[in-house]
Amino acid sequence: MGITKTQMFTEKQNDLAQFFKVLGHPARVAILQYISNQNACICNDLVEEIGLAQATISQHLKELKSIGLLNGEVEGKSMCYCINVERWTVIQNQLNLFFNTTKSNCC
């Protein structure tokens, strides 16, 4: 079908999966790494840097924004996208909580 049966899972499970999912595309990984390595963070740079079309980059940025990882500020006719460090840490902690509490062996 292609439709995930969200209602079968807890909100925590869905949220966690959503974080993982948004990070689960190499373009979005690359975008985050690029923004992190820059002091400036103008979207148009990303188009040249990543090599995908402007519309595609814009779409990926939107998904990163959807879980709060990126802040976007208008700066003249450009956009300044930055990592939301507070949110970043919260998500990192949630993922680590999952990893640490889901690690037992049996055989």
Add this chain to the structure above:
Amino acid sequence: MGITKTQMFTEKQNDLAQFFKVLGHPARVAILQYISNQNACICNDLVEEIGLAQATISQHLKELKSIGLLNGEVEGKSMCYCINVERWTVIQNQLNLFFNTTKSNCC
């Protein structure tokens, strides 16, 4: 298109995204949590526990195996699926490395 342009990104970026992607489904999160909470880890339990069809569960298990998170051992006519703790830790460390090295602010 629906096709990710893998060749545009580094192997590390693709691997990292692949880990995130596999974990990016609530059923797979739930499967890992369930296996972790059990001492026994028989697949058929999962079908009742998670509430998806047997074929669907089997597919999700295959994806978790594909990045080495699960070991599957034949045990009579059942399968014993367990978390590969060593691999688990390696992946957790890789994700944390990404989080820790990709966190700078600019505005």
Add this chain to the structure above:
DNA sequence: ATTTAATATCGTAATATTGCAATATAATAA
């Protein structure tokens, strides 16, 4: 006001994912 530049949104095509019924496979039980 018009042009230019940067980004977002829309529409669409191609491919991927999810889910399940049906079927295959493999091991034990009868």
Add this chain to the structure above:
DNA sequence: TTATTATATTGCAATATTACGATATTAAAT
């Protein structure tokens, strides 16, 4: 050998994702 049970695989339908061209939109520059 023939069931029975557990899991995997196949085939398919429905939905989601990825990507991009075309087209808004918005702000600055002329």
